[in-house]
Amino acid sequence: MPKPEEARYTKTHEWIAPGAEAAVGISDHAQHEMGDVVFVELPKVGQKLEKEKPCAVVESVKSAFDIYAPISGEVTAVNEAVVSEPALLNQSPLENGWLYKMKPSNPADAQALMDWNAYQEFVKQSVH
Numbered sequence: 001m002p003k004p005e006e007a008r009y010t011k012t013h014e015w016i017a018p019g020a021e022a023a024v025g026i027s028d029h030a031q032h033e034m035g036d037v038v039f040v041e042l043p044k045v046g047q048k049l050e051k052e053k054p055c056a057v058v059e060s061v062k063s064a065f066d067i068y069a070p071i072s073g074e075v076t077a078v079n080e081a082v083v084s085e086p087a088l089l090n091q092s093p094l095e096n097g098w099l100y101k102m103k104p105s106n107p108a109d110a111q112a113l114m115d116w117n118a119y120q121e122f123v124k125q126s127v128h
Contacts, residue, residue, distance in 0.1 A: 004028070004094060008070070008113035011122065012052075015094065016070040018110035021077075024070060025098040026058065026089060029123050034060040037086040042078040042100055049073055049102060051109065056099055058089065071109040073102040 002017035009015050013030035017023040031037065039059035049055045049069035056067035078100045082088045089097040104110065114122060 002094060005116040007094065008110045008115060009119035009122075010052075010068065010070045010113055012068045014068060014070045016110050016113065018104075018107065020103070020107065021101050022071070022073070022104055022107070022110060023098045023101050026067065026093055027119070028093050030065075031090050031093045031097075034058065034065060034089075035062045036060055037089040040082045040086045040089065040099070042083060043075045045075050045078060047075045049075060058086075067099065069102075070113060071102075071104050072106070073104040075100050076103050077101040 002015070002023070007015040007017050009027060013027045015025050015027050037058055037060050041057040043049060043055045049072060051070070051072045052068050054066040055069045058065045058067055079098050082097055082099060091097065
């Protein structure tokens with residue numbers, strides 16, 4: 001999976017590793033804010049996702065959180081490991097805790113999202 005600097009980020013704290021088959025997950029910041037993750041519901045392989053629409057659910061000891069598609073496309077794979085072991089999202093949100101992979105409708109859409117530096121600034125601004 002990507003290094004944090006290689007991924008692109010959304011304002012709802014999802015990351016995407018751009019490519020022909022793009023991996024998607026939640027940011028380290030998001031998993032910290034959520035607390036201990038206890039349940040994950042992922043989209044189905046073959047499901048068509050629409051940019052900025054809910055596509056998955058993550059439940060923590062605090063609450064349930066919708067996960068939004070960072071870009072439009074079709075789900076090509078899901079990470080069954082996070083379904084059976086939701087704590088992977090807390091332990092390794094960018095490596096082992098990816099949620100699903102997708103074939104982007106328009107791969108260039110990912111480039112319009114925030115890069116690592118812009119995301120760090122966004123997180124700082126939203127905390128204050």
